[in-house]
Amino acid sequence: MRNVKNNISKPRYSKPFSVRLKADFRRNKELYLLLIPLIAFYIIFKYVPMYGSVIAFQDFSPRLGITGSDWVGFKNFIDFFSDKSFIRILKNTVIISFSSLIFCFPAPIIFALLMNELRSKIFTRSVQTITYLPHFISMVVICGLIRRFTVDTGFINDIIAFFGGTRSTMLNNPKLFVPIYIISEIWQGLGWGSIIYLAALTGVDQQLYEAAMIDGAGRWKQTLHVTIPAIMPTVVIMFILKIGNILNVGYEKIILLYNPLTYETADVISSFVYRKGLLEQNWGYSAAVGMFNSVINFILLIAANKLSKKYTETSLW
Amino acid sequence: MRRHTRGENIFNIFDIVIMVVLMVLTLYPLLYVVFASFSDGTRLMRFSGLLTHPLGFSQAAYKSVFANPNIMHGYANTLILVVAGTAMGVILTVIGGYCLSRKNMMWRNTIMLAITFTMFFNGGLIPTYLNVQRLGLLDTLAAILLPTAINTFNLIIMRTAFLSIPDSLVESAELDGANQLIILFRIALPLALPTVMVIVLYYAVERWNEWFNAMIYLQDAKKFPLALVLREILIQESTSSMTQDVGVGDKESVSLSIKYAVIVVATLPILVLYPFLQKYFVKGVMVGAVKG
Numbered sequence: 331m332r333n334v335k336n337n338i339s340k341p342r343y344s345k346p347f348s349v350r351l352k353a354d355f356r357r358n359k360e361l362y363l364l365l366i367p368l369i370a371f372y373i374i375f376k377y378v379p380m381y382g383s384v385i386a387f388q389d390f391s392p393r394l395g396i397t398g399s400d401w402v403g404f405k406n407f408i409d410f411f412s413d414k415s416f417i418r419i420l421k422n423t424v425i426i427s428f429s430s431l432i433f434c435f436p437a438p439i440i441f442a443l444l445m446n447e448l449r450s451k452i453f454t455r456s457v458q459t460i461t462y463l464p465h466f467i468s469m470v471v472i473c474g475l476i477r478r479f480t481v482d483t484g485f486i487n488d489i490i491a492f493f494g495g496t497r498s499t500m501l502n503n504p505k506l507f508v509p510i511y512i513i514s515e516i517w518q519g520l521g522w523g524s525i526i527y528l529a530a531l532t533g534v535d536q537q538l539y540e541a542a543m544i545d546g547a548g549r550w551k552q553t554l555h556v557t558i559p560a561i562m563p564t565v566v567i568m569f570i571l572k573i574g575n576i577l578n579v580g581y582e583k584i585i586l587l588y589n590p591l592t593y594e595t596a597d598v599i600s601s602f603v604y605r606k607g608l609l610e611q612n613w614g615y616s617a618a619v620g621m622f623n624s625v626i627n628f629i630l631l632i633a634a635n636k637l638s639k640k641y642t643e644t645s646l647w
Numbered sequence: 648m649r650r651h652t653r654g655e656n657i658f659n660i661f662d663i664v665i666m667v668v669l670m671v672l673t674l675y676p677l678l679y680v681v682f683a684s685f686s687d688g689t690r691l692m693r694f695s696g697l698l699t700h701p702l703g704f705s706q707a708a709y710k711s712v713f714a715n716p717n718i719m720h721g722y723a724n725t726l727i728l729v730v731a732g733t734a735m736g737v738i739l740t741v742i743g744g745y746c747l748s749r750k751n752m753m754w755r756n757t758i759m760l761a762i763t764f765t766m767f768f769n770g771g772l773i774p775t776y777l778n779v780q781r782l783g784l785l786d787t788l789a790a791i792l793l794p795t796a797i798n799t800f801n802l803i804i805m806r807t808a809f810l811s812i813p814d815s816l817v818e819s820a821e822l823d824g825a826n827q828l829i830i831l832f833r834i835a836l837p838l839a840l841p842t843v844m845v846i847v848l849y850y851a852v853e854r855w856n857e858w859f860n861a862m863i864y865l866q867d868a869k870k871f872p873l874a875l876v877l878r879e880i881l882i883q884e885s886t887s888s889m890t891q892d893v894g895v896g897d898k899e900s901v902s903l904s905i906k907y908a909v910i911v912v913a914t915l916p917i918l919v920l921y922p923f924l925q926k927y928f929v930k931g932v933m934v935g936a937v938k939g
Contacts (some may be wrong), residue, residue: 350753351753354752354754357751358749358752360827360828361746361749361752361827362752364742364743364745364746364827364828365742365758367742367743368739368742368746368797369758371793371796374778374782375775375778375793376765377761377765378770379769379770379771379775379777380768380769380774381770382774382775382777382778383770383773383774385773385777392781445666447659447662448662448663448666449659456670457669458929459925460674461670461673463673463918464673466856466921467914468856468858468874468877468914469856470856470877470878470881470882471877471881471914473882474878474882474910475676475680475910478881478907479676479679483692483695485679485697485698488696489696491695517672520669521673525929548652549658581772581859585859586878586882600772603771603772603773604772607773607776608772608773608776608863613773613777616773617773617774620771620772621771624768624769627767628767628768
């Protein structure tokens with residue numbers, strides 16, 4: 331994405347557009363032919379649903395379709411903003427997102443920096459192999475584990491009881507939902523998330539370290555003045571992407587972990603859309619909630635990218 | 648050259664200790680599952696604390712798991728999804744990535760932009776579901792395979808790999824009159840083979856773990872992939888179908904170890920393959936990172 335601009339090799343044609351068009355198709359007809367399945371995929375499964383989101387402005391019924399359903403303007407959006415759940419799910423989404431920004435975002439960066447300071451290659455490899463592992467385990471299995479470990483007879487409660495605490499089924503406690511979500515998120519993503527920063531670290535010019543050493547910089551100073559500046563662009567890019575997903579708290583994990591007892595802290599926009607749309611078949615309304623989510627995300631992504639371009643000269647495009 | 652100060656030594660030890668702690672925290676829950684799955688059900692129920700070895704040795708849980716038709720169906724369905732989904736995804740991604748890496752295509756950047764845009768903006772869950780419904784795909788495996796046939800991230804990785812192939816190679820083949828498919832399979836593909844391996848693995852893991860689309864698009868339990876069957880057992884806590892032939896009193900204890908055995912059975916294939924394939928997975932992230 332970042333270097334798309336550099337690839338543009340625009341030949342300076344002076345011929346009219348239609349002539350260029352014909353010449354291009356004649357020259358590349360095989361390539362365009364081969365691209366048909368790919369383009370068809372993106373149109374049918376990506377752009378058609380994008381068009382389909384206009385049902386957010388309809389009282390939609392699948393029987394009548396988009397052309398047959400009644401247009402209701404912003405009614406679905408107004409209904410959502412005045413819904414008693416609106417504040418709750420917006421608050422939960424923002425709390426979970428910000429907690430994840432504060433705890434899950436820096437964790438892999440710190441981990442990568444610590445790993446970078448390890449001297450033994452074999453030890454580093456073992457740390458990597460083991461900490462990348464949870465990334466490959468199915469979300470269903472991970473959530474199954476979380477459930478088993480946090481029930482009143484699970485081993486986390488065994489530890490709590492050992493230290494004199496009281497046993498409880500932790501996933502039924504609204505106060506514990508966010509901590510459980512965040513801690514398990516770190517467990518899942520710590521190792522895998524660090525790869526991208528390790529990649530940036532291996533690209534650091536070794537001469538910079540030598541120069542810093544000659545200037546008398548110790549390891550802490552080297553980290554501060556060489557290592558951290560070197561990974562900053564990667565950190566900024568990852569941060570922008572994270573901001574662009576701030577309202578996208580994934581429904582997979584939420585749906586697998588929450589229950590009506592914890593809706594008050596666990597129900598987020600995506601899980602609300604899933605319930606309203608697929609379980610209650612409230613199509614137009616849930617599409618409106620989904621659209622609200624996508625639009626806010628997209629605006630945040632563009633804003634974060636703009637700001638970053640202005641202040642750090644790093645951006646997605 | 649390097650001076651080892653006292654502070655540095657303390658830091659080195661501190662660093663290693665943190666890493667060891669993190670490794671234990673990552674591995675222990677998985678080991679616990681393995682120990683619990685082989686444990687004697689009743690002893691496991693009464694046990695409290697951290698398991699350091701199986702309590703007794705019982706294969707009862709595994710016997711029920713392998714005797715369970717839902718799990719075996721799930722396994723078969725998942726294998727079909729993995730093989731078909733990976734094959735389809737890789738073919739489309741390789742051909743697409745190659746075509747979009749060719750220079751001198753007037754529409755190339757427009758198509759790339761339209762594709763990249765879908766990574767940041769999409770129709771959302773409900774319109775996507777209704778689209779699948781309107782196409783008449785509900786309750787078919789195609790509903791799981793087709794809408795996620797291509798992963799845009801994988802497409803970008805593949806394209807990046809093809810972009811790094813020197814133009815002169817392709818151009819000389821074109822002058823020799825080779826068509827694009829021949830150039831792709833004879834010249835470009837062999838040069839990009841490591842990246843192809845990466846995306847094969849990415850698609851396979853994605854398909855192996857798939858459950859959400861299966862849950863919303865499938866009704867017929869016979870078509871459920873393994874991950875969805877697991878959801879019933881682990882999340883909705885129903886092992887009733889598996890403990891039918893067990894005495895009433897034992898039901899609870901057997902169902903507990905079954906849950907752990909099911910996790911082992913479903914995760915083992917990935918965990919066994921993973922150490923051998925790790926370097927490919929990592930390579931994919933690195934390529935993606937360079938691309939931003």
